[in-house]
Amino acid sequence: MDEHIKIGDVAPRVQYVADGVQTSFTYPFPIFAAGDIEVTRNGAPLAGGFAITGAGASAGGSVIFDSAPAGGSAITLRRNLPVARTTDFQANGILRARTLNDELDYQVAILQEAKDGIGNALRLDPSETGITTLPLRGGRANRLLGFDSLGNVTTFARDEGLLTLNFPGAVPQTVEDKLGERLTARDFGATGDGSTDDGPSLQAAMTAAAASGKLLEIGEGTFRSSQPLHLPGAAAGLVMRGTILYAGPAGTAALTLGDAGGANNQGKRYLGLGVVRATQSDWSSEADIGIQLRNIDACQVEVARAERFTIGVQVIGDARGSEDSDLRYGRIVDNRIGLDLRTLTASAWMNSLRHHGGHFACSSTTNPWLDRFGIRLSAAAGAYTLHNAHLFLGPAFELQRQGTPGTVDAIPFLVEVDGRALTASGIRMEACSPYVARHTGGFSDARYEVAYVGTYGFLGCAVDYAGASRAGGTVVPMHQATAAVGAPRLVAAAENLRAIAFRQSIAVADGIGFDQLAVLSGNPAGSPSTLNGFCFPGLNLLTLNADDVTIPTSRAVAFVVDCSQCKEFLIAAEGSGLRPVAMQFDGAENVLGSGSPLLFSNMNTVMQGPPSYWWEGNADLDAPTGGLALNRLQRVTLHADAHYAAIGVRGSSPGAVLRSLRLYTSALDAPRLLFGAGRAWGKREYTVADVAWTVPTLAAGATATLDVTLPGVRQGDFVRAGFAQAIGFQNGGVVFHAAVGGTASTNQVRVTAQNISGGSITLGAGTLFLRAVKPRL
Structure with a gap:
């Protein structure tokens, strides 16, 4: 240095907030050497990554970073001199002014640093006097540091000092109580x-929370435990x-x-x-x-x-x-x-x-x-x-x-x-x-x-x-379409069972049948094993009342469905004393036994076993559960082996009556209902077609007859006949009558062709059509 440093009244510290672009930061205080300045970023000292200019200059200098500090970071530049003599004056030696000035400048610089440090420390106001000395170690161990009534430093036991929140109505509490709130x-x-x-620390905390009835907080972090932990219910x-x-x-x-x-x-x-x-x-x-x-x-x-x-x-x-x-x-x-x-x-x-x-x-x-x-x-x-x-x-x-x-x-x-x-x-x-x-x-x-x-x-x-x-x-x-899924599909309905009853004497002479429904017996004759053997077109013991039908315990009426794809059905009935029943059959229409259980939704199922093979519920559809009519709608879940099923109701007591019966399934399914056609049950009408008949020449008033087999026809059925020819009837003088009879009264219809004209008529070959309808009851 050509001249000694002049130490002015400048604080030995300056701070900046980086903008992410600036790399040069000035310091307005003098330093003697580059190592005399301390550079920190966000409070952390930096050992490198910058250069210092202006060492030895009274006006200070700059700290130039190799790259701009991140925006928002705090950059602090502080002079930090070693507290030591830098020179030694010899006895009787020459006292040079420059050496003396440098030594005095150094001491002034250190005093400025001490003043700056004291300015950031806790201290009494210059206008006050008091005791600021800490008690000896033994007097302050396990005690709280505080101030007495005169404002002097003292210590308190944790249950001595009182704190009061700065709000109206606040109650003074000890420090111990305040710390123990959480x-x-x-x-x-x-x-x-x-x-x-x-683990031991966590369990100690949980035990304390239970003893005090407080809420325990486990803060951020991963708390490893080598023991199971228990927070008793007494904790909040x-x-x-x-x-x-x-x-x-x-x-x-x-x-x-x-x-x-x-x-x-x-x-x-x-x-x-x-x-x-x-x-x-x-x-x-x-x-x-x-x-x-x-x-x-x-x-x-x-x-x-x-x-x-x-x-x-x-x-x-x-x-x-x-x-x-x-x-x-x-x-x-x-x-x-x-x-x-x-x-x-x-x-x-x-x-x-x-x-x-x-x-x-x-x-x-x-x-x-x-x-x-x-x-x-x-x-x-x-x-x-x-x-x-x-x-x-x-x-x-x-x-x-x-x-x-x-x-x-x-x-x-x-x-x-x-x-x-x-x-x-x-x-x-x-x-x-x-x-x-x-x-x-x-x-x-x-x-x-x-x-x-x-x-x-x-x-x-x-x-x-x-x-x-x-x-x-x-x-x-x-x-799927949610609205459609929520509305079940109606598979079959007997809206008024009494109104669809008809005389069905195929199985028994006094049998009663119902449109689209099969009748089941609790003790079927002949020990049947297939679907067509168990499903009767009509049986006796059913009583037709004015508006409903009495169903005895030994009889059931059921819808028969193809369940090869759909296994879930819902059955609802109006009446009293009715028990849900179902039978299952495999793909070959053989009856399934107890090895293929089915389920109802709100009651348990019971297998009646041979010869009926009924699965039935253990409660009536109108029996309340807990005071609610939960049984009235029953889900029927069939076994996976079932391809066909008869689902219906039977009487659970002699006075059981049925007014209406409905069968539903999910809107996603459209199962086939089995009745009529090749099945004996659920149909009133029986027909036969394509019967070839060559009617002989009929003199005036003469007749000719033909006996035709019509399966299912019985005495008392309504029977009609029709005859078709390519050229039509000659003069329209021949009429056709039909009646159950012939050589036998079962499955036989006798057709009579009568010439009602005044002359002879030759019809020749044609096709005969027959229709028989069971009478309503």
């Missing part, structure tokens, strides 16, 4: 770094923003919320719950559970994650039940059963739960040889099985069905219990089996609205009844 896992030493075993709830990484023993619940037994877990908030198993479960034990909620009542539950367990989330009804709560789901992934709603005891229940969302999924490599299910309704052995009123909104299932359909089950809903009113809306099925649900119990009323089926093509979304006692599932596929 419990967090980190208060108990949890780190959330993903590697430290935070749990809020999580991080995730528990469970690395503890298998065969237990990683996180249990609430208590076993009859304790009511009411009005709690469990939000942001996230539990991930450190390694994938092999699904061998159903005790391997991610999150278990016990006896919740009027609770709010939000599950962000439950992954890699046998059961992801399990809601338990123990000595009491779970009910009236809202549950939301996020990622429920790589579990054999994503959500399990389960009762454990005979006094438990599982009712009125509202479930929102959820992505129930499995990756393609997760236990690909094992069945998997999204949501299960279940009960332990001997536990209460009536699960009622569950609402699912918008669940998505991506369960990764492996191979061809049926190789591995990947089914969204598994219903193993009884109950009513399971409603699932907006279901997404991707990479699943062709079934939206499997029912194995007696569940009566489940509605599945499927919004999307994809990945492997539209394979269907039916309900699989595997050992179920009720056909309680209705599927509404949104892929």
